[in-house]
Amino acid sequence: MLLDRHLVTGLVGLWSASKTYxxxxxxxxxxxxxxxxxxxxxxxxxxxxxxxxxAIAGSAGQVVFIPKxxxxxxxxxxxxxQPVTNGYGxxxxxxxxxxxxxxxxxxxxxxxxxxxxxxxxxSYNIVSDLTxxxxxxxxxxxxxxxxxxxxxxxxxxWSTFSQNGVQWSVGNITFVCxxxxxxxxxxxVPTRSTVLPATTTRRSTVLSTATRSTISPVxxxxxxxxxxxxxxxxESQSRLTFLGYNAMGQASSDDRTMSSIIVSGxxxxxxxxxxxxxxxxxxxxLNAANRYGGISFRIRAARGTSFAVTxxxxxxxxxxxxxxxxxxxxxxKWTFDGTERLYSFPFSAFTGVDxxxxxxxxxxxxxxxxxxxxxxxxxxxxxxxxxxxxTSPTSPPVTRSTxxxxxxxxxxxxxxxxxxxxxxxxxxxxxxxxxxGMTLTFGNNVMTIRxxxxxxxxxxxxxxxxxxxxxxxxxxxxxxYSGSNKFSVALQQHNVQCxxxxxxxxxxxxxxxxxxxxxxxxxxxxxxxxNVNLTxxxxxxxxxxxxxxPTTFSKIEIVPSLPSGWKLPTKLASGNLVFxxxxxxxxxxxxxxxxxKYAQRVMDIINQADIPVTFFTVGLPLLxxxxxxxxxxKEMAARGxxxxxxxxxxxxxxxxxxxxxxxxxxNNDIGAVRQVFGDGIIHTNYFRPPFxxxxxxxxxxxxxxxxxxxxxxxxxxxxxEDWIWAESDTPVKQLDAFKRDLAMGGNLLVMHxxxxxxxxxxxxxxxxxxxxxxxxxxxDQCMGDPKAPPL
Ligand SMILES: *[C@@H]1O[C@H](CO)[C@@H](O)[C@H](O)[C@H]1NC(C)=O
Ligand SMILES: *[C@@H]1O[C@H](CO)[C@@H](O)[C@H](O)[C@H]1NC(C)=O
Ligand SMILES: *[C@@H]1O[C@H](CO)[C@@H](O)[C@H](O)[C@H]1NC(C)=O
Ligand SMILES: *[C@@H]1O[C@H](CO)[C@@H](O)[C@H](O)[C@H]1NC(C)=O
Ligand SMILES: *[C@@H]1O[C@H](CO)[C@@H](O)[C@H](O)[C@H]1NC(C)=O
Ligand SMILES: *[C@@H]1O[C@H](CO)[C@@H](O)[C@H](O)[C@H]1NC(C)=O
Ligand SMILES: *[C@@H]1O[C@H](CO)[C@@H](O)[C@H](O)[C@H]1NC(C)=O
Numbered sequence: 001m002l003l004d005r006h007l008v009t010g011l012v013g014l015w016s017a018s019k020t021y022x023x024x025x026x027x028x029x030x031x032x033x034x035x036x037x038x039x040x041x042x043x044x045x046x047x048x049x050x051x052x053x054x055a056i057a058g059s060a061g062q063v064v065f066i067p068k069x070x071x072x073x074x075x076x077x078x079x080x081x082q083p084v085t086n087g088y089g090x091x092x093x094x095x096x097x098x099x100x101x102x103x104x105x106x107x108x109x110x111x112x113x114x115x116x117x118x119x120x121x122x123s124y125n126i127v128s129d130l131t132x133x134x135x136x137x138x139x140x141x142x143x144x145x146x147x148x149x150x151x152x153x154x155x156x157x158w159s160t161f162s163q164n165g166v167q168w169s170v171g172n173i174t175f176v177c178x179x180x181x182x183x184x185x186x187x188x189v190p191t192r193s194t195v196l197p198a199t200t201t202r203r204s205t206v207l208s209t210a211t212r213s214t215i216s217p218v219x220x221x222x223x224x225x226x227x228x229x230x231x232x233x234x235e236s237q238s239r240l241t242f243l244g245y246n247a248m249g250q251a252s253s254d255d256r257t258m259s260s261i262i263v264s265g266x267x268x269x270x271x272x273x274x275x276x277x278x279x280x281x282x283x284x285x286l287n288a289a290n291r292y293g294g295i296s297f298r299i300r301a302a303r304g305t306s307f308a309v310t311x312x313x314x315x316x317x318x319x320x321x322x323x324x325x326x327x328x329x330x331x332x333k334w335t336f337d338g339t340e341r342l343y344s345f346p347f348s349a350f351t352g353v354d355x356x357x358x359x360x361x362x363x364x365x366x367x368x369x370x371x372x373x374x375x376x377x378x379x380x381x382x383x384x385x386x387x388x389x390x391t392s393p394t395s396p397p398v399t400r401s402t403x404x405x406x407x408x409x410x411x412x413x414x415x416x417x418x419x420x421x422x423x424x425x426x427x428x429x430x431x432x433x434x435x436x437g438m439t440l441t442f443g444n445n446v447m448t449i450r451x452x453x454x455x456x457x458x459x460x461x462x463x464x465x466x467x468x469x470x471x472x473x474x475x476x477x478x479x480x481y482s483g484s485n486k487f488s489v490a491l492q493q494h495n496v497q498c499x500x501x502x503x504x505x506x507x508x509x510x511x512x513x514x515x516x517x518x519x520x521x522x523x524x525x526x527x528x529x530x531n532v533n534l535t536x537x538x539x540x541x542x543x544x545x546x547x548x549x550p551t552t553f554s555k556i557e558i559v560p561s562l563p564s565g566w567k568l569p570t571k572l573a574s575g576n577l578v579f580x581x582x583x584x585x586x587x588x589x590x591x592x593x594x595x596x597k598y599a600q601r602v603m604d605i606i607n608q609a610d611i612p613v614t615f616f617t618v619g620l621p622l623l624x625x626x627x628x629x630x631x632x633x634k635e636m637a638a639r640g641x642x643x644x645x646x647x648x649x650x651x652x653x654x655x656x657x658x659x660x661x662x663x664x665x666x667n668n669d670i671g672a673v674r675q676v677f678g679d680g681i682i683h684t685n686y687f688r689p690p691f692x693x694x695x696x697x698x699x700x701x702x703x704x705x706x707x708x709x710x711x712x713x714x715x716x717x718x719x720x721e722d723w724i725w726a727e728s729d730t731p732v733k734q735l736d737a738f739k740r741d742l743a744m745g746g747n748l749l750v751m752h753x754x755x756x757x758x759x760x761x762x763x764x765x766x767x768x769x770x771x772x773x774x775x776x777x778x779x780d781q782c783m784g785d786p787k788a789p790p791l
Contacts, residue, residue: 544695
């Protein structure tokens with residue numbers, strides 16, 4: 001840790017002696033992020049990143065963010081503070097960043113507090129040599145450049161992060177009494193023994209406020225750093241319509257009154273069913289007074305469209321009976337012409353609304369469909385546009401190199417499929433699709449696949465037993481095709497018994513991304529890029545389609561060599577896809593999130609049975625303090641159960657349109673788990689894909705997000721089929737499904753606590769599993785993971 005500026009002045013004691021402090025009785029907390037959701041800090045002033053980060057989320061104690069580029073920053077604003085007058089000698093916060101990392105800390109000051117007009121100057125300190133662990137940083141108000149007035153501080157900014165794309169966190173930001181190295185804080189001052197020459201890390205000259213124009217001085221009655229507060233940017237279909245949350249982490253729903261709600265391209269399309277259709281988005285209990293002037297968003301609707309806008313507010317925060325004021329689009333003077341335009345209203349239009357306790361916006365009485373763009377509270381009195389933060393590059397660059405064929409190349413060609421018949425392939429073996437939504441069209445030795453479901457696959461088998469592909473190990477899978485290349489190719493591996501009636505079947509597979517390995521007409525994948533046991537191949541699958549555009553296939557074969565000049569991409573890490581426990585005589589209950597109202601009952605059953613289990617939890621609900629899940633899982637973690645990842649908003653990960661959307665899910669999910677359980681306490685590399693949907697991109701991005709080449713992607717070999725039977729007339733069929741899979745050798749369960757009938761059967765599932773004589777344990781334990789706790 002190095003505070004270069006400060007070191008110039010020498011010993012802390014010397015410096016302290018040069019200043020006299022006014023009496024100071026207690027530290028002043030600026031932000032412990034308990035009011036993050038309202039867009040303000042503990043002093044009730046705005047904080048945030050103005051959309052400059054790839055991801056940011058606050059929770060009790062800290063804010064976690066991922067810088068996007070050199071323009072990423074995080075700020076805190078407050079009413080002009082007089083630390084010298086009030087006896088505060090230092091600013092202190094906790095911080096976690098990459099080991100060896102550094103960042104710039106900016107103090108924004110003005111000439112005098114009593115005539116602050118929104119214009120400020122910037123002074124910097126570079127903090128470097130981070131430990132990689134959470135550490136406490138104490139920055140004495142001394143030695144910043146530009147010789148600021150330390151008695152007129154208006155804001156703090158963290159920026160110029162040494163590493164982007166990784167997680168940083170800042171916590172508990174405080175003005176501390178005295179020098180910050182006096183008796184009250186001595187124990188938390190980081191050591192400064194690793195002294196680097198000040199000149200080597202001085203970077204104040206490269207910092208310029210000009211690069212951060214969004215927080216450059218603005219002279220208005222608003223705080224200089226007010227940033228528009230996003231209500232929803234329609235980032236995730238599953239967040240909105242599956243989980244029912246907006247971007248504020250508050251409830252948003254149509255209560256199934258619409259005929260459909262479609263999220264796409266940062267827009268939401270509301271298709272009303274009838275005059276009773278409505279759609280609302282909640283704000284918690286937001287104080288917008290003197291900060292936000294109103295709400296603004298883009299709308300596209302046909303000429304003649306009308307609807308009503310209701311604004312709700314509470315008389316007391318927490319009370320359930322909102323007061324409301326409703327205006328029609330006609331009263332708002334909003335007319336539509338089929339093009340997308342910016343619309344807004346000032347709160348003052350809604351006479352009587354208490355803007356210090358805003359709770360909800362509710363749209364109703366539609367006479368036609370409407371498409372909304374990102375909706376937000378705008379700062380000040382002028383409605384503005386929301387700028388969508390530019391996304392990170394969608395795909396990692398494909399580096400291709402000419403690679404000599406590694407293993408002995410096969411001498412011959414193995415033609416697997418030439419699409420001559422709809423029922424069998426060129427080997428006379430079965431080929432065909434999963435049921436439920438994949439359209440296959442056979443033509444003259446071609447087959448066209450079209451699907452809107454990334455969960456479905458089409459298979460072409462080598463055998464109905466185990467095919468030994470070792471003699472082809474040096475060869476390449478060649479696929480001749482045209483059309484969309486947005487899909488994965490998998491090589492499936494049989495179980496040890498080569499018996500399809502024994503679970504798991506298949507035992508695993510590896511998926512490669514068609515787009516990385518192909519031109520517009522041909523795909524060549526080295527067989528040895530498929531991380532499977534070639535002695536037990538079953539066949540190939542085309543799966544994980546993430547576009548509804550069709551693909552036409554004309555040949556699938558294994559060939560001994562590449563066309564001349566062909567360049568191959570490198571193999572990307574794709575994790576461990578598992579369906580069953582591998583430790584002898586083990587059995588794991590792996591339970592996915594459900595309805596919070598059943599959570600306590602599930603925990604009671606598990607505690608009573610005294611078995612360690614694994615919980616795959618969804619990130620966003622974990623952050624929702626109103627449902628109690630975080631506290632319950634913390635307790636379960638403390639009791640020794642495994643907490644693992646299940647995405648942020650529960651979409652079909654492989655179905656997401658681009659890697660930015662996949663990364664958004666992983667990074668927010670990992671951030672949520674860190675926030676709730678604390679850094680270092682839970683670091684999990686176990687992920688269960690929502691709906692079991694798998695494909696090359698979601699595997700590669702998981703490995704990248706966890707910075708782990710071999711994360712576990714946990715499927716199952718026992719499915720109680722709660723999604724089919726729980727709400728049917730015959731919920732007891734869940735027990736039949738459990739027994740069937742158990743009899744076939746299944747030992748890794750999936751269930752959700754969504755329905756009472758499933759929860760009530762849990763003790764019986766546990767009894768039946770125990771009766772097999774197997775030991776019940778967590779998933780990591782049953783995988784023989786050396787990092788798992790001992791039994
Ligand atoms: C945050 O600060 C408030 C005081 O402003 C305090 O009541 C609360 O307990 C603190 N929360 C945490 C998690 O530190
Ligand atoms: C913030 O302060 C609270 C209360 O002192 C403490 O429990 C928590 O661990 C701190 N969190 C961070 C991230 O600094
Ligand atoms: C605001 O105050 C600063 C001095 O603190 C002065 O230089 C600047 O001109 C003022 N701006 C306006 C618009 O009054
Ligand atoms: C939204 O408005 C509809 C129709 O007026 C009403 O039934 C519903 O309860 C409202 N929802 C919320 C959360 O305000
Ligand atoms: C996919 O297509 C099927 C059949 O055409 C349709 O029933 C289903 O609603 C579609 N699903 C989506 C998510 O578009
Ligand atoms: C591949 O499977 C065969 C047959 O079950 C087995 O003998 C062999 O050990 C496996 N190879 C590896 C690397 O696991
Ligand atoms: C769940 O089912 C059990 C057993 O049928 C019943 O006793 C209990 O009241 C039900 N609980 C709920 C919340 O429906």
